[in-house]
Amino acid sequence: MSSDFGSKVVIVNFKAYAEVDGPKAVGLAKACEEVASKTGARIIACPPMVELSAVAGAVDIPVLSQNIDPRKPGSATGWVTPSMVKACGCQGTLINHAEHKVPNETVGQAVAMAHELGLVTVVCANTVEDAKALAEYAPEYIAVEPPELIGGDISVTTADPSIVRDTVQAVKAVNPNVRVLCGAGVKTGKDVSAALSLGADGVLLASGVVKAQDPRAVLEDLVSGL
Ligand code: G3P
16 A cells, blocks of 8 residues: 555546636645644545646646556556656546446456555545445545536535445445545535534535635635644
């Protein structure tokens, strides 16, 4: 297992929103960095793949890739290798996001290759059962996100608190070292604090920050819940 980012983390997935196209990705990452240094909170940026080098070169907070493909350097046109993600300056990667699902076997290969390079892995799961199966690969984090709540206005911690509690229990039964995050609809400090109360080590979120008129203000509120 690679050393992780600890508990009480807020991971901001920039996804592929137009709000972070081109240099705007660095702008949002700098906002994350400003709030992290002002508050001491662990905020992690997960920008669009094509902006990884630019963002990792511009900020000191950890940067994650949104995906890696378990391919070696060389004949892998169009794939994103763990090696190139590491070379961009990333400290880790999401794997198996609900919007980028891969077979469990591929998750296992990607986690193993990431760990060979010291990259931290955040594996996403749609359900408690998925999370339990994916915990066998010993990622540093499993992020449970019910797909139907992603991008919505009701936080998973309100709409389905039992999925968070049950995922923590199921994952810890497989491997107590794997930390659990939750996501989908998380937008406020109250949602973050509810996530921690349910046993999660932090949150993975996107639209609440990326689409906000004032991302700094939203981030400050979010980290107040840690
Ligand atoms: O990766 C985070 C994500 O899927 C949740 O999205 O917009 O509901 O915070 P959102």
